[in-house]
Amino acid sequence: MDLPPSPLARPFPELPAIAGVTARTVNAGYRDWTRSDLTLVELAEGTTVAGVFTQSACASSEVELGREQVRAGTARALVVNAGNSNAFTGYRGREAVKQIMEQVAGGLGCEASQVLVSSTGVIGVPLPKDVARAGVEAALAAEPVGWEEAANAIGTTDTFAKGAAASAMIGGTRVELAGIIKGSGMIAPDMATMLGYIFTDAKVAPALLQEMLSKANSATFSCITVDGDTSTSDTVLVFATGKSDAPEIVSWNDVGADAFYAALLSVCRELAQLVVRDGEGASKFITISVSGAASDESARRIGLSIANSPLVKTAIAGGDANWGRVVMAVGKAGEPADRDTLSIGFGGIWVARDGQPLPDYDEAPVAKHLAGEEITVEVDMGIGEGRATVWTCDLTHGYIDINADYRS
Amino acid sequence: MDLPPSPLARPFPELPAIAGVTARTVNAGYRDWTRSDLTLVELAEGTTVAGVFTQSACASSEVELGREQVRAGTARALVVNAGNSNAFTGYRGREAVKQIMEQVAGGLGCEASQVLVSSTGVIGVPLPKDVARAGVEAALAAEPVGWEEAANAIGTTDTFAKGAAASAMIGGTRVELAGIIKGSGMIAPDMATMLGYIFTDAKVAPALLQEMLSKANSATFSCITVDGDTSTSDTVLVFATGKSDAPEIVSWNDVGADAFYAALLSVCRELAQLVVRDGEGASKFITISVSGAASDESARRIGLSIANSPLVKTAIAGGDANWGRVVMAVGKAGEPADRDTLSIGFGGIWVARDGQPLPDYDEAPVAKHLAGEEITVEVDMGIGEGRATVWTCDLTHGYIDINADYRS
Numbered sequence: 028m029d030l031p032p033s034p035l036a037r038p039f040p041e042l043p044a045i046a047g048v049t050a051r052t053v054n055a056g057y058r059d060w061t062r063s064d065l066t067l068v069e070l071a072e073g074t075t076v077a078g079v080f081t082q083s084a085c086a087s088s089e090v091e092l093g094r095e096q097v098r099a100g101t102a103r104a105l106v107v108n109a110g111n112s113n114a115f116t117g118y119r120g121r122e123a124v125k126q127i128m129e130q131v132a133g134g135l136g137c138e139a140s141q142v143l144v145s146s147t148g149v150i151g152v153p154l155p156k157d158v159a160r161a162g163v164e165a166a167l168a169a170e171p172v173g174w175e176e177a178a179n180a181i182g183t184t185d186t187f188a189k190g191a192a193a194s195a196m197i198g199g200t201r202v203e204l205a206g207i208i209k210g211s212g213m214i215a216p217d218m219a220t221m222l223g224y225i226f227t228d229a230k231v232a233p234a235l236l237q238e239m240l241s242k243a244n245s246a247t248f249s250c251i252t253v254d255g256d257t258s259t260s261d262t263v264l265v266f267a268t269g270k271s272d273a274p275e276i277v278s279w280n281d282v283g284a285d286a287f288y289a290a291l292l293s294v295c296r297e298l299a300q301l302v303v304r305d306g307e308g309a310s311k312f313i314t315i316s317v318s319g320a321a322s323d324e325s326a327r328r329i330g331l332s333i334a335n336s337p338l339v340k341t342a343i344a345g346g347d348a349n350w351g352r353v354v355m356a357v358g359k360a361g362e363p364a365d366r367d368t369l370s371i372g373f374g375g376i377w378v379a380r381d382g383q384p385l386p387d388y389d390e391a392p393v394a395k396h397l398a399g400e401e402i403t404v405e406v407d408m409g410i411g412e413g414r415a416t417v418w419t420c421d422l423t424h425g426y427i428d429i430n431a432d433y434r435s
Numbered sequence: 436m437d438l439p440p441s442p443l444a445r446p447f448p449e450l451p452a453i454a455g456v457t458a459r460t461v462n463a464g465y466r467d468w469t470r471s472d473l474t475l476v477e478l479a480e481g482t483t484v485a486g487v488f489t490q491s492a493c494a495s496s497e498v499e500l501g502r503e504q505v506r507a508g509t510a511r512a513l514v515v516n517a518g519n520s521n522a523f524t525g526y527r528g529r530e531a532v533k534q535i536m537e538q539v540a541g542g543l544g545c546e547a548s549q550v551l552v553s554s555t556g557v558i559g560v561p562l563p564k565d566v567a568r569a570g571v572e573a574a575l576a577a578e579p580v581g582w583e584e585a586a587n588a589i590g591t592t593d594t595f596a597k598g599a600a601a602s603a604m605i606g607g608t609r610v611e612l613a614g615i616i617k618g619s620g621m622i623a624p625d626m627a628t629m630l631g632y633i634f635t636d637a638k639v640a641p642a643l644l645q646e647m648l649s650k651a652n653s654a655t656f657s658c659i660t661v662d663g664d665t666s667t668s669d670t671v672l673v674f675a676t677g678k679s680d681a682p683e684i685v686s687w688n689d690v691g692a693d694a695f696y697a698a699l700l701s702v703c704r705e706l707a708q709l710v711v712r713d714g715e716g717a718s719k720f721i722t723i724s725v726s727g728a729a730s731d732e733s734a735r736r737i738g739l740s741i742a743n744s745p746l747v748k749t750a751i752a753g754g755d756a757n758w759g760r761v762v763m764a765v766g767k768a769g770e771p772a773d774r775d776t777l778s779i780g781f782g783g784i785w786v787a788r789d790g791q792p793l794p795d796y797d798e799a800p801v802a803k804h805l806a807g808e809e810i811t812v813e814v815d816m817g818i819g820e821g822r823a824t825v826w827t828c829d830l831t832h833g834y835i836d837i838n839a840d841y842r843s
Contacts, residue, residue, distance in 0.1 A: 085766030085774040115762050117775065117791040150759030151792040254745045256760075257767035337662045337745070337830075341838035351558030352664075354523050358493030359665035366493040367525065383525040384559040422745075423839065427832050430749035 030429070035304040035312050035400065035420070036187040042174040042205040043192055046228040047071030047268025051169040052180040055162025057110030057148065057155075063180035065159075067166035068105040068224070069135060071268045075230075076102035076143070077237035079244045081261035087114035088121040089144050090260060092128075096143055100233025102266055103137035106163065107181045107222060108146040108154060109209075114259040116153040123154035127163055134167040145222050145262050147209065148183050178207040181222055185209050186305055191297035193290035195229070197283025200273035202229035204290050208298040210258075210305075223248070223263040223298050229287055230269030232277040239288050240265050240295075247295040250327060250417040253306040254426070255335040265291065303418045308425025311343055313418065315404045320413035321363040330417035332360035333404065340422035343404075346397045348390075350378050357406065368409025373397060375405065438837070443712035443720050443808065443828070444595040450582040450613040451600055453634040455479030455676025459577040460588040463570025465518030465556065465563075471588035473567075475574035476513040476632070477543060479676045483638075484510035484551070485645035487652045489669035495522035496529040497552050498668060500536075504551055508641025510674055511545035514552045514571065515589045515630060516562060517617075521554040522667040524561040531562035535571055542575040553630050553670050555617065556591050586615040589630055593617050594713055599705035601698035603637070605691025608681035610637035612698050616706040618666075618713075631656070631671040631706050637695055638677030640685040647696050648673050648703075655703040658735060658825040661714040662834070663743040673699065711826045716833025719751055721826065723812045728821035729771040738825035740768035741812065748830035751812075754805045756798075758786050765814065776817025781805060783813065 048070060052063035078097040080090045096102070106127055113120045124144050132139040146154060172180075178188035190207045210221035231239075240263070248263055269275070276284045304312055315333050320326035333339055336356040342349035350371045357364055367382035374396030378388050396402065402421075456478060460471035486505040488498045504510070514535055521528045532552050540547040554562060580588075586596035598615045618629030639647075648671070656671055677683070684692045712720055723741050728734035741747055744764040750757035758779045765772055775790035782804030786796050804810065810829075 081766075082769075083763070083766030084768070084770070084772035085762050085777065115759065115774065115777075115787070115790060115792070117789075119791075150762060151787065256744050256746045256763060259763055259766050336664050337834070338664045338838060341835060344835070345839035347839075351523065354493050354558060355491070355664060355667055358489075358491030358667050360492070361490075362492070364492035366523065369493065369523075379523070379559065381525075382523060383527075384523070421839075422835065424832055424835050426745070427749060427752070427830065427835060430746060431753035431755075431829075431831065 030184065030186045032186045033305050033309055035309055037301060037304060039175045039178065039188045039190055040192060042190050043203040045203055045205050045226040045268065046270035047074060048226045049171050050177040051166050052172050052176055053162055053165040053169050055158055057108060057158060063176065064109040065162040065166055066107040066177050066180045067131065067163065070103050070266055071270055072103065074102050074266050074268045075100055075233040075236050076264060076266050077233060077240040078262065078264040079240055081258055083257055083259045085115065085259050087112060087146065087260045088124050089113060089146050090262060092124060093143055093262060096140055097237070099140060101141055102143055103135055103141040104131050105224060105264065106131060106142065106144045108159065109181055109183055110148040111146055111152055111154050112148045112150050112260050113146040113154040114150045116151060119153040123156050123159055126156055127159055130160060130163045143264060145260070147222055147260060150259065174205060174207060181207065182209040189298065189301040189305065191294045191301070193293040195283065195286040195290035197229060197273035197276065197287060200271060202227055202271045202273050202287065204294050206294045206298050208302060210302055221258060221261045221302055225265040225294055227267050228271040229267050229273055230275040231267040231287065232275065235277060236265060236267055239291055243292045243295040246292065247299040250415065251299045251303050252331055252334045252419050253303065300418055303420050306420035307429045308423040309420030310423050311400055311402050311421040313343060313402045313404065313420060315406070315417045315419070317406045317408065318414040319408040319410060321411045322413040323415055325362045326413040326415035327417065329357055329360045329362050329406065330415050332356045333406065334417050334419035337422055343397065343402055344421035344423045348373050348378060348393045348397055353404065353406065363410060364408060365410050370407040370409065372405035374403055381409065438592065438594045440594045441713050441717055443717055445709060445712060447583045447586065447596045447598055448600060450598050451611040453611055453613050453676060454636040454678035455482060456634045457579050458585040459574050460580050460584055461570055461573040461577050463566050465516060465566060471584070472517040473570040473574055474515040474585050474588045475539065475571065478511050478674055479678055480511065482510050482674050482676045483508055483641040483644050484672060484674050485641060485648040486670065486672040487648060489666055491665055491667045493523065493667050495520060495554065495668045496532050497521060497554050498670060500532055501551055501670060504548055507548060509549055510551055511543055511549040512539050513632060513672065514539060514550065516554040516567065517589055517591055518556040519554055519560055519562050520556045520558050520668050521562040522558045524559060527561035531564050531567055534564055535567055538568060538571045551672060553668070555630055555668060558667065582613060582615060589615065590617040597706065597709040597713065599702045599709070601701040603691060603694040603698035605637060605681035605684065605695060608679060610635055610679045610681050610695065612702050614702045614706050616710060618710055629666060629669045629710055633673040633702055635675050636679040637675050637681055638679070638683040639675040639695065640683065643685060644673060644675055647699055651700045651703040654700065655707040658823065659707045659711050660739055660742045660827050661711065708826055711828050714828035715837045716831040717828030718831050719808055719810050719829040721751060721810045721812065721828060723814065723825045725814045725816065726822040727816040727818060729819045730821040731823055733770045734821040734823035735825065737765055737768045737770050737814065738823050740764045741814065742825050742827035745830055751805065751810055752829035752831045756781050756786060756801045756805055761812065761814065771818060772816060773818050778815040778817060780813035782811055789817065
């Protein structure tokens with residue numbers, strides 16, 4: 028099923044080259060198609076790595092191995108297979124990943140444990156070893172490609188290539204960050220997984236890089252949802268090659284650490300939002316801001332309860348300022364709430380305050396806002412200082428088309 | 436929006452009259468319609484009551500008051516308003532409920548605290564006191580009606596009237612149970628709430644009746660889902676008039692207690708399943724059986740994670756034996772799981788065993804099963820003895836039609 032680009036798609040941005048990072052793509056043929064489906068990213072010696080992974084109890088071998096590799100903190104290569112997620116494939120799936128790690132290590136002259144692998148696509152079919160072997164061999168000899176080619180090669184049924192960049196000053200030297208991502212929840216039948224990769228020429232100690240990624244993740248990738256369905260393979264990795272002349276960052280107190288974190292957070296936020304913009308059947312991009320909650324984490328959970336409610340999502344698809352459904356979603360979140368201090372707004376206009384609808388609120392600008400493509404929902408719990416912002420898309424006939432009408 | 440009956444609808448069954456129970460219905464006019472929308476059920480002196488209510492933090496005044504009333508354990512009347520849920524209406528909503536309680540108590544010569552009230556419909560509009568007052572006055576003088584009329588009068592956009600009956604022998608005397616219910620998640624824009632009422636002529640002490648209802652609830656109403664969206668007003672009440680000649684049941688050890696519980700459980704299960712059969716846009720009735728889990732509660736949560744997954748629900752709508760999505764939903768449930776002992780089947784045929792797909796399973800009977808209207812999904816976790824069964828419906832274009840395309 029070839030889908031047209033999402034109406035919320037964004038053009039692929041100008042991404043800077045990152046010293047120490049070389050990407051190559053080939054058509055390994057994981058499916059019967061002619062597009063590139065195997066991406067090999069070579070990383071300079073000394074590159075540090077951090078990662079966050081799916082919390083699924085049924086995670087793929089790639090994720091299990093990746094967790095160990097990230098703990099060691101250094102990386103020399105990344106391989107991404109598209110078209111087969113290799114999830115739920117038992118020991119045969121694990122063998123295929125190990126084969127790729129060893130083959131790439133041999134080609135680049137590094138340790139197999141420094142080769143990270145991701146796979147995305149059909150669940151339950153072991154990654155074919157012969158296809159992978161020929162693909163990796165071709166990739167080791169291929170010409171380097173640009174970011175957009177790599178962003179396309181890691182995609183499955185994504186409808187547009189997604190990337191983001193930022194820079195930061197560290198001790199007077201500018202460092203660059205570039206990231207690519209694929210996915211939109213589980214974007215088509217048998218296809219799964221959000222995979223995101225961020226590269227920087229800054230020099231960052233692995234422990235700090237992991238702390239920064241985990242912190243940024245909790246405010247970005249952990250705050251998006253398309254359909255509430257968590258993949259078995261979700262992975263976000265950040266690689267720091269250390270090839271810039273900027274001084275190394277080892278702790279939060281080091282010169283430039285705050286600036287680097289701000290840049291990392293910015294790239295994570297942009298990539299996360301791009302996934303929502305490619306959400307299955309999405310016609311509206313929805314930002315939900317929760318304030319006055321018992322804690323930031325409580326605010327995030329309330330935001331996700333609203334963002335995952337099919338009744339809220341369908342109401343917004345229909346341009347309906349249905350704040351009663353927002354009340355429902357707040358109420359079911361299982362978080363501290365006081366019905367009589369709850370306020371709800373759309374597009375910055377309160378429609379209910381302190382547990383009661385505002386009978387005289389101005390409906391016209393609210394209706395106009397909901398007819399647009401970028402929707403905001405404001406919720407004030409009125410009980411504390413916790414706040415969070417989450418992002419989602421609406422639920423339309425397109426979602427059903429993509430997920431129910433495809434196979435028979 | 437008048438919807439045709441759900442394709443999964445069932446004809447209204449023969450329900451026995453329950454000694455001590457008299458139902459009356461009138462058109463109070465909560466909306467601009469001619470149907471009955473106020474139901475008054477008079478209960479004999481000595482009637483005991485038990486109830487379970489929504490766990491929403493934004494529950495309606497009816498629910499808040501109902502919790503107190505059920506704790507007292509006796510009831511003389513039930514009033515159900517349809518067309519206005521009176522939820523999120525602050526002190527004005529509470530005043531309207533208290534007015535109804537006092538008016539009915541005056542008419543029947545009982546305590547106001549013995550009059551239970553439920554409301555279902557639009558959120559955020561205080562129940563109009565004048566409409567309610569005239570409606571109650573008319574209902575107190577109206578002719579008694581049968582169960583089907585009452586089942587229709589408590590409905591909002593339900594597409595068919597729903598009822599169930601059972602009987603039990605207590606010490607050689609037969610007692611009867613009759614129940615009615617409305618709802619299917621939140622069945623149409625601005626409409627909410629599952630409301631269920633069960634009546635019996637058995638004599639059951641309030642504390643035991645509550646224990647039995649809570650236990651039955653955890654295996655029936657707590658095991659159904661249409662869209663995972665919990666209403667602000669969900670309520671199930673059971674009333675025992677004690678008008679049969681059977682001996683009173685006070686403890687689980689009393690003669691007939693087990694038989695009565697079995698009958699109550701049967702009525703609860705049938706009513707719960709009828710709600711799923713009226714699920715928004717439902718075309719298939721899905722039974723998910725989880726075994727081998729760490730505990731029964733863990734099995735229930737895993738079952739609900741599967742039942743609430745839009746990807747699983749759309750796959751079944753499309754007749755697709757997409758067990759990879761079931762793996763995904765098991766993995767995201769947050770419950771103990773071991774990918775390598777997980778087995779999944781459809782229609783009683785295993786398609787994946789012990790963490791791997793069965794390459795040679797017979798696809799033809801599985802495809803035939805999924806083309807039908809009654810679908811079963813079997814999941815064995817392979818790690819313990821916990822088991823649960825949950826019920827849901829598929830997710831179709833009908834759900835989007837009902838919830839997004841209605842208002843603009």
